[in-house]
Amino acid sequence: MFALTYPPVLALFDPDLPAVLQMYVSCLNGIGYDLLQDQGNGYLRLVQCGSRFLADAETRYATIELEILAVVWLMSNCRLYLAGLQPFTLMTDHWPLIPILNSYTLNVIETHVSRTSRRSHLTSLQLCGVLELLDIRDATRADPAYTRQLDCVITGFPRNRYNLHNSVLPYWKLRADLYANSDLVLYRARVVVPAALRHHFLSHLHDSHRGVKATKCRA
Template structure:
């Protein structure tokens, strides 16, 4: 690799990280991947071997913007350097880690932000009040560290997979903004998200479902407890983000809060269709459409102001006053002849 020379040393207590199931590579990227791996081998960054290794991590392939090349992602790394009086830069702190299973599915821009946020968290005592961003391709040490991580991610590293609690409220996660659409103000936004988080921690069914999502659902629906079978049809799309369950991009609401959230969608008496359309964009619970319809049908104000589309009356034709006054004929086929 061009640039300054350096040596990467593993910590004494570093434990091997290995995955047994390789990630699938899109067929369209196969030739480009071979070219990229050959280039890395030529530069001495990697080497081809047939020997067994205790260190093995999956790679993620993404296309580079506005080019015909690909980017190989393995992990994230950082280097904190300090400018000394003699004009030289010296390393203060450095680190790297593998990507979690969730992080391997991030977009490139999300991975770049993840690297910045993780590095800032690790170097918080040095960086507070001194923000500065340098592209990875301009810092070869950090780029090299990201290609040779020495530790798997721990709980504190997985920034997008843990709740962020500050005092008496939960900071809003970048990917969970659904509750914002039913909030009346920024303050109400934080309050309602905290209510969802607090209710989820005290509801046994919610916690049991969360454990199933993390550990995996059983092979058959009949192996689920009866109170969780209603989630079977949507379980492939359920995930845990910031200690809350999401269904795609929709926030799963605990049972104890369904009525409260439903009243927010009913506010202003928008009608069944509009309330359902609004709810489908941001929140979810089993039977949400039926519950919203029942809620609005029970609203006396909505029923009093319901638009009535009266049926059109049947128009009766006058009876003919003489024979053959009106003649009608039907075209039909009988024994391959048209009559």
């Protein structure tokens, strides 16, 4: 009965509303975050949240290193919402983190942060080394195999996989989870990267040196 009489906990993301990121760091339990939006009069609604345990090496990080790790991880997780967004608020209770964010560039996310009390307002968000969407689109148009795959996703895969071109065969088992967005092919929530750019993205994914399983999760 409670679920029927109260609105859902999660809110749909609205790029016109102020966004707030709250981060949580524990050297024992891991790191987490909440992505909230101000619905007016200071009323915050949850849009997305997440957490993860620390890797064995990360448990030996200094506190400030864990705080930076949490910032990088949470912004990477929320990049679909934050990229191109107007200034948003990062909330932290760790004072030493504020001058670092004001003065330095993060390993994975380049941003300029202005200081306001315990809140840091980020004016831009760019994934370091990750190509712009227009560059990815240009690469897809120049890739015949990607064009064939896009055609299959739009028009439908044939009934028999042996009627597929060899370049599209690896996607046969994934066909139910593929869909098209303009001239891009997406697998669930991830963009299928054209062959010409895969080495670039693989190099970016391996920057953290966190092992096979963590790298796959990051992708």
